[in-house]
Amino acid sequence: MDLSATPPKPAAALAARARDLLGMWYALDLWPVAIVWRDGLEGPAGIAWLEERTIELDAHLLARHPRRIDEVLAHELAHLVIHARIGPDAEQHGPEWRALLEIAGVRATRFHAMDA
Numbered sequence: 001m002d003l004s005a006t007p008p009k010p011a012a013a014l015a016a017r018a019r020d021l022l023g024m025w026y027a028l029d030l031w032p033v034a035i036v037w038r039d040g041l042e043g044p045a046g047i048a049w050l051e052e053r054t055i056e057l058d059a060h061l062l063a064r065h066p067r068r069i070d071e072v073l074a075h076e077l078a079h080l081v082i083h084a085r086i087g088p089d090a091e092q093h094g095p096e097w098r099a100l101l102e103i104a105g106v107r108a109t110r111f112h113a114m115d116a
């Protein structure tokens with residue numbers, strides 16, 4: 001399905017927020033990050049592709065829960081930062097990851113799947 005006409009939130013707004021978050025986390029060296037809407041991730045609201053620095057967000061799911069878009073974006077983006085800073089052995093939802101979400105003022109919840 002082509003979602004380009006009606007994404008739950010414009011890609012440019014997502015990119016701006018992601019850049020702001022990286023700034024808060026002293027991680028602007030990781031910019032740019034690609035943020036793309038997908039249809040049918042089959043469960044997860046978002047997926048972080050760590051090596052590719054790409055975040056996929058489920059358009060259908062988040063269209064029904066638009067207030068959670070920012071939460072999912074920050075959740076996935078924090079995974080990219082932890083991967084870059086600590087490496088593949090980092091605990092996925094460990095204290096460093098939670099600290100980033102606290103800085104961002106975002107709830108640390110788990111409702112997605114990861115590729116790594």
Ligand SMILES: [Zn+2]
Pocket residue numbers: 075079092093110112114
């Ligand atoms: Zn996660």
